[in-house]
Amino acid sequence: MDYFVSIQLDRNSKIPLYQQLADALYDLISKDILKANTKLPTIRKLANKLKVNNVTVINAYKYLEKKGLVYSQVGSGTYVSPIPVKDMPSPAYEEKKEIKQIMITEDSINFASISPSTDLFPVESFKCIVNEILDKDKGNAFSYQESQGYEKLRESVADYLKSYGINSSKDRIQIISGAQQGIDILSKALLQYGDTLLVEKPTYHGAIAAFQSRGARIIEVPLETDGMDLEILENYLKIYHPKFIYLMPYYQNPTGYSYSLKKKRTILDLAEKYNTYIIEDDYLSDLNYSEEKSIPIKALDHRNRVIFLKSFSKILMPGLRLGFLVVPKNLLDNILSAKQTTDITTSGFIQRVFDLYLRKGLWKSHINEIREIYKKRYIYLMKLLDEHLKNEISYIPPDGGLSLWIKLKASISVDKLSDILLSRNVIISPGSLFSLSKESLNYFRLSFAAVNEKQIHEGILILKEVLNNMNSDPASVEPIL
Amino acid sequence: MDYFVSIQLDRNSKIPLYQQLADALYDLISKDILKANTKLPTIRKLANKLKVNNVTVINAYKYLEKKGLVYSQVGSGTYVSPIPVKDMPSPAYEEKKEIKQIMITEDSINFASISPSTDLFPVESFKCIVNEILDKDKGNAFSYQESQGYEKLRESVADYLKSYGINSSKDRIQIISGAQQGIDILSKALLQYGDTLLVEKPTYHGAIAAFQSRGARIIEVPLETDGMDLEILENYLKIYHPKFIYLMPYYQNPTGYSYSLKKKRTILDLAEKYNTYIIEDDYLSDLNYSEEKSIPIKALDHRNRVIFLKSFSKILMPGLRLGFLVVPKNLLDNILSAKQTTDITTSGFIQRVFDLYLRKGLWKSHINEIREIYKKRYIYLMKLLDEHLKNEISYIPPDGGLSLWIKLKASISVDKLSDILLSRNVIISPGSLFSLSKESLNYFRLSFAAVNEKQIHEGILILKEVLNNMNSDPASVEPIL
Numbered sequence: 028m029d030y031f032v033s034i035q036l037d038r039n040s041k042i043p044l045y046q047q048l049a050d051a052l053y054d055l056i057s058k059d060i061l062k063a064n065t066k067l068p069t070i071r072k073l074a075n076k077l078k079v080n081n082v083t084v085i086n087a088y089k090y091l092e093k094k095g096l097v098y099s100q101v102g103s104g105t106y107v108s109p110i111p112v113k114d115m116p117s118p119a120y121e122e123k124k125e126i127k128q129i130m131i132t133e134d135s136i137n138f139a140s141i142s143p144s145t146d147l148f149p150v151e152s153f154k155c156i157v158n159e160i161l162d163k164d165k166g167n168a169f170s171y172q173e174s175q176g177y178e179k180l181r182e183s184v185a186d187y188l189k190s191y192g193i194n195s196s197k198d199r200i201q202i203i204s205g206a207q208q209g210i211d212i213l214s215k216a217l218l219q220y221g222d223t224l225l226v227e228k229p230t231y232h233g234a235i236a237a238f239q240s241r242g243a244r245i246i247e248v249p250l251e252t253d254g255m256d257l258e259i260l261e262n263y264l265k266i267y268h269p270k271f272i273y274l275m276p277y278y279q280n281p282t283g284y285s286y287s288l289k290k291k292r293t294i295l296d297l298a299e300k301y302n303t304y305i306i307e308d309d310y311l312s313d314l315n316y317s318e319e320k321s322i323p324i325k326a327l328d329h330r331n332r333v334i335f336l337k338s339f340s341k342i343l344m345p346g347l348r349l350g351f352l353v354v355p356k357n358l359l360d361n362i363l364s365a366k367q368t369t370d371i372t373t374s375g376f377i378q379r380v381f382d383l384y385l386r387k388g389l390w391k392s393h394i395n396e397i398r399e400i401y402k403k404r405y406i407y408l409m410k411l412l413d414e415h416l417k418n419e420i421s422y423i424p425p426d427g428g429l430s431l432w433i434k435l436k437a438s439i440s441v442d443k444l445s446d447i448l449l450s451r452n453v454i455i456s457p458g459s460l461f462s463l464s465k466e467s468l469n470y471f472r473l474s475f476a477a478v479n480e481k482q483i484h485e486g487i488l489i490l491k492e493v494l495n496n497m498n499s500d501p502a503s504v505e506p507i508l
Numbered sequence: 509m510d511y512f513v514s515i516q517l518d519r520n521s522k523i524p525l526y527q528q529l530a531d532a533l534y535d536l537i538s539k540d541i542l543k544a545n546t547k548l549p550t551i552r553k554l555a556n557k558l559k560v561n562n563v564t565v566i567n568a569y570k571y572l573e574k575k576g577l578v579y580s581q582v583g584s585g586t587y588v589s590p591i592p593v594k595d596m597p598s599p600a601y602e603e604k605k606e607i608k609q610i611m612i613t614e615d616s617i618n619f620a621s622i623s624p625s626t627d628l629f630p631v632e633s634f635k636c637i638v639n640e641i642l643d644k645d646k647g648n649a650f651s652y653q654e655s656q657g658y659e660k661l662r663e664s665v666a667d668y669l670k671s672y673g674i675n676s677s678k679d680r681i682q683i684i685s686g687a688q689q690g691i692d693i694l695s696k697a698l699l700q701y702g703d704t705l706l707v708e709k710p711t712y713h714g715a716i717a718a719f720q721s722r723g724a725r726i727i728e729v730p731l732e733t734d735g736m737d738l739e740i741l742e743n744y745l746k747i748y749h750p751k752f753i754y755l756m757p758y759y760q761n762p763t764g765y766s767y768s769l770k771k772k773r774t775i776l777d778l779a780e781k782y783n784t785y786i787i788e789d790d791y792l793s794d795l796n797y798s799e800e801k802s803i804p805i806k807a808l809d810h811r812n813r814v815i816f817l818k819s820f821s822k823i824l825m826p827g828l829r830l831g832f833l834v835v836p837k838n839l840l841d842n843i844l845s846a847k848q849t850t851d852i853t854t855s856g857f858i859q860r861v862f863d864l865y866l867r868k869g870l871w872k873s874h875i876n877e878i879r880e881i882y883k884k885r886y887i888y889l890m891k892l893l894d895e896h897l898k899n900e901i902s903y904i905p906p907d908g909g910l911s912l913w914i915k916l917k918a919s920i921s922v923d924k925l926s927d928i929l930l931s932r933n934v935i936i937s938p939g940s941l942f943s944l945s946k947e948s949l950n951y952f953r954l955s956f957a958a959v960n961e962k963q964i965h966e967g968i969l970i971l972k973e974v975l976n977n978m979n980s981d982p983a984s985v986e987p988i989l
Contacts, residue, residue: 095700148647157638166629169827204685204829208851219576220701220723236849242701242723346650346856348685368717369850370689375827377855 030055031068031076044079045086052087056096056107067097067105132452136486139454140477141280141429142345147400149393153384160379172375174367176202176351180382184351187385191312192326193335195353201362204373205348206310206338210237213271213306213334215365216358218243223267227255229461229468231280234273234308247463248272250282252423254290257297264301271304271334277312277321278428281461281472285426291324298332304355309337313394316402317426331355339381339390342429342476343397349373349381401429404475404483411487419494430474439497441471447493453486511536512549512557525560526567533568537577537588544590548578613933617967620935621958622761622910623826628881630874634865641860653856655848657683657832661863665832668866672793673807674816676834682843685854686829687791687819691718694752694787694815696846697839699724704748708736710942710949712761715754715789728944729753731763733904735771738778745782752785752815758793758802759909762942762953766907772805779813785836790818794875797883798907812836820862820871823910823957824878830854830862882910885956885964892968900975911955920978922952928974934967 034051036044055061068076070084077084088105091097099105160168175181181197188195203209210233218224220242226234228247238245246263249256255274263269272294276286286294298305307324315321325335338350354362366372384390408431409424422431435441445457458468475483515532517525536542549557551565558565569586572578580586641649656662662678669676684690691714699705701723707715709728719726727744730737736755744750753775757767767775779786788805796802806816819831835843847853865871889912890905903912916922922938929936939949956964 142652145647145651148650150642150646150649153650154639154642157642158635161631161635161638165631166626168631169629169634169825170626171623171826204851204855207849211850215721233849233852236845240696240846240849344650345652345853348851348853348855364717365721368688368714368721369692370685370829371714372826372829374685374829374855374858377858 030060031073034077036077036079043086045083045090048077048079048083048087049090052091053094053096056091061107063107065107067107069104134452136453136482136489137477138473138475138486139456141342141474143343143397143476144479147397148344149389152389152393153380156380156383156387156389160376160383164379168376168379170375172372172378174372175363176200176373177375177378177382180378180385181351183382183385187390188353191323193323193353199353199356199359201352201354201359201366202373202378203350203352203366204370205340205345206308206336206350207233207237208348208369209336209338209350209352210234210273210306210308211240212362212365212369213336213352214238214241214243215368216361217270217304223269225260225263225267225269225272226463227274227279228463229281229458229470230273231275231308231310232460235463238273243270245463250279250284252284254284254286255294257290257293260294261297261301264297264303268301269303271306272298273306273308275308275310276324277309278314278425280310281430281456281458281470282432283425283428283430284423284432285321286324288322291322291327295324295327295330295332299330303332304358305333307333307335309335311342311428314342314398314401314429315427316398316405319426321427325353331357334358343393347377347381349377401475404478404480407480408473408475408483408487411484415487415491416494419491419498429476430472433471433473435469435471435494437498438469439494441469444493444497445471447497448490451489451493453489455490511541512554515558517558517560526564526571529558529560529564529568530571533572534575534577537572542588544588546588548586548588550585615933617934617963617970618958619954619956619967620937622823622955624824624878624957625960628878629825630870633870633874634861637861637864637868637870641857641864645860649857649860651856653853653859655853656844657681657854658856658859658863661859661866662832664863664866668871669834672804674804674834680834680837680840682833682835682840682847683854683859684831684833684847685851686821686826687789687817687831688714688718689829689850690817690819690831690833691715691754691787691789692721693843693846693850694817694833695719695722695724696849697842698751698785704750706741706744706748706750706753707944708755708760709944710762710939710951711754712756712789712791713941716944719754724751726944731760731765733765735765735767736775738771738774741775742778742782745778745784749782750784752787753779754787754789756789756791757805758790759795759906761791762911762937762939762951763913764906764909764911765904765913766802767805769803772803772808776805776808776811776813780811784813785839786814788814788816790816792823792909795823795879795882795910796908797879797886800907802908806834812838815839824874828858828862830858882956885959885961888961889954889956889964889968892965896968896972897975900972900979910957911953914952914954916950916952916975918979919950920975922950925974925978926952928978929971932970932974934970936971 034048036047038044040047067088070081070088074081074084088097092099096108097105098108178197180202181200184200185195185197203212214237218238218241221244223244223246224238225246225248227250229250235245246267246269248260248263254276276291278285294305305324309323312321312323323335325333332355334355335353336350340347340349352362412420419436421434421436425431441457442459445455448455456472458470459465462468478486515529517528519525521528548569551562551569555562555565569578573580577589578586579589659678661683662681665681666676666678684693695718699719699722702725704725704727705719706727706729708731710731716726727748727750729741729744735757757772759766775786786805790804793802793804804816806814815836816834817831821828821830833843893901900917902915902917906912923940926936926938937953939951940946943949959967
């Protein structure tokens with residue numbers, strides 16, 4: 028039967044013809060009307076039938092091929108993919124790629140970056156350490172390191188973890204080249220094509236990209252101010268049997284929310300009950316501005332359900348590319364293999380340098396210094412928001428971290444706001460960046476990692492002005508659905 | 509119909525019962541007698557039916573789950589996987605994991621390593637560079653680098669490539685954290701689950717592991733002394749439409765063979781004809797001991813079919829973790845995305861240091877020094893083999909690189925040879941390491957990267973003694989099939 032004659036193209040639509048055609052074919056494939064491995068008509072044949080240009084058909088086929096719905100065989104034609112549409116990785120990642128490149132200049136007021144100003148980096152003490160290592164270890168500093176990581180560094184990490192309430196031996200620690208690599212390696216070790224996992228909604232887009240790259244199915248669990256919605260979480264655990272739950276329990280990215288102790292305990296119990304793992308991404312618990320000590324889920328984990336992921340470099344020295352995992356014993360081998368496949372080993376030189384940096388107590392004192400600086404910025408930013416934008420925005424003070432998750436009271440397009448701000452050289456992170464569906468949330472992330480107090484002041488005044496203008500322009504206000 | 513009653517278990521066999529059961533189920537699944545998503549009997553039911561222990565069934569199901577043939581749903585049971593057996597990734601990788609950990613001590617004579625002795629590392633000049641960078645760039649040396657790589661380093665790499673006959677601009681260069689990461693990133697950018705690619709047989713096991721981790725289908729093309737067997741290559745290109753061909757055209761790992769210029773040209777033509785890419789892994793073309801200059805395939809590539817992969821660190825400074833790709837324009841975006849997902853960026857600090865190292869001409873002079881040292885070892889090793897083992901072995905002198913691919917004339921088990929040598933503290937790399945099927949080739953790789961002349965001498969005498977003993981022991985000789 029010829030399903031193709033039924034395809035209707037609207038020549039007056041704003042949607043390009045090739046896209047309409049691709050959508051119609053998508054429909055036929057996803058409804059299983061066009062079966063796996065069916066040969067599609069040749070380009071000329073379909074173009075004739077639908078009275079369109081060859082190029083329209085070519086572009087439609089190319090679009091579908093990019094989405095993985097069809098495949099082409101050189102010299103033979105185009106065929107429907109054997110992989111069911113529902114098993115296709117979500118296309119969100121690919122679309123994210125098209126995010127416009129933002130030019131950041133010296134004059135930019137960058138509320139988007141969560142990397143620190145480079146002037147906070149402790150160059151002098153670092154230089155001493157580097158020279159000490161080169162004098163002491165010589166060429167050995169540049170030999171291959173064992174894939175699990177430099178043994179002495181794993182020792183000092185285990186020691187350092189005690190102050191977090193985490194008891195681990197060096198054997199359970201895997202050194203990684205930064206947090207993103209940690210996520211990538213865990214994806215390789217734990218996810219097969221088509222596996223399911225749970226994330227917070229919203230969440231860190233770099234994690235989503237890594238999971239999607241494995242062809243995994245990502246299910247979002249709404250995040251409340253004290254952690255994941257437990258009812259939905261349990262429901263999803265029951266239905267989906269995910270391989271793991273990925274979460275950031277302190278100053279979550281992007282919301283800044285932290286988990287209550289009660290929720291941490293319950294999620295641990297649920298992981299046990301439904302036989303899954305928790306990846307606990309501690310991306311900046313060290314920047315705690317409150318008196319209360321935060322307790323990692325890993326510290327409560329007596330049943331080996333938690334993989335603890337921490338970067339030394341992500342926030343404070345991103346150019347280092349260094350971090351570690353604390354891993355349940357039965358996962359160690361898989362994770363080590365994934366590390367070997369990924370880059371064999373993390374730079375032995377950097378590992379040696381950082382080991383000494385930890386052993387001399389320099390890391391702790393560096394964190395303490397930086398925390399004071401950020402705390403001042405944090406308080407200053409909140410004071411300004413209170414003074415100038417009380418009626419326009421709301422947020423929950425996170426008590427730590429490097430950003431605020433700002434909700435707009437009016438229904439203004441955040442993407443539009445972000446564009447206008449950009450034209451004024453002020454950069455924010457719109458909420459849509461942090462959602463799988465690129466949903467246009469009514470939120471944006473405002474970070475104070477890379478802005479000094481002068482820039483904060485200037486930026487907030489511009490934000491105020493732009494918001495006021497937008498509020499008085501009816502075209503900016505989105506209908507409430 | 510009950511297929512399970514037909515299962516026959518042999519209680520007198522040396523094969524464990526659970527394995528026999530798993531094999532029988534495997535057979536039913538692979539013949540499509542047990543269809544996708546069929547529920548398997550409960551453990552108790554099948555155990556009763558076959559009159560075996562529950563544990564036997566549990567272990568059989570677990571084994572099949574590990575192989576991806578079945579999946580379990582908590583509280584519901586075990587089901588046949590919807591992925592056809594023929595599309596399963598080959599299990600070779602998993603089995604490789606079980607390779608015994610070899611203890612390397614100070615007294616070991618290590619003919620297995622292709623990493624250089626650490627005393628060859630240029631510590632002093634490196635130290636000067638590090639200090640110069642820290643004084644000049646300060647904290648900036650530790651900020652995030654753009655994911656494509658530090659711009660100045662890409663410039664100096666483009667410049668450096670001219671001497672290889674490769675004309676590239678900095679825009680086509682992607683910096684990576686070592687060659688293994690390059691392979692991993694290319695796998696992510698080019699391979700979807702179930703895609704096919706071609707490799708040389710034998711080849712580098714780290715590449716196989718990365719490709720398998722993507723669930724790809726790996727097809728081996730026999731390697732002749734001047735490159736891949738072209739007839740088989742073209743045949744496979746026709747049948748399999750691979751995404752790319754992975755090859756090492758100079759001093760191939762493990763064989764040491766180099767491609768003739770004619771074969772390089774033909775393979776380029778074939779890549780164009782069959783619309784595929786070539787990944788050219790240049791892992792040590794710099795160690796050329798002959799007068800003839802080697803020409804990279806990339807230098808001949810006018811049609812953008814070649815991805816050139818080179819490590820700065822693999823052989824000479826493995827602790828650095830640094831390398832680069834030269835990429836056809838239309839692949840740049842995909843590869844950049846894969847890099848971001850993998851580790852965001854390579855250490856900016858290391859990139860800055862190495863950039864200066866290149867700019868000052870120190871890399872070139874370091875290579876020249878090292879080449880002379882290795883050339884001496886290479887000649888010395890061949891002299892000794894000629895003197896002592898002429899009748900036992902044969903090999904083709906590779907004219908470069910860091911190892912010889914030794915063929916045993918008698919049919920001795922190389923794995924056994926390797927075990928006996930290990931007990932004498934001499935380490936070699938048996939040929940089975942380099943084959944997808946772990947086939948017991950009659951070859952081993954003998955590397956001279958990490959052994960000095962004294963150790964070479966001692967090691968060859970031990971090899972001679974062990975081989976002589978094995979030759980006179982009929983149990984060591986394998987039947988010729």
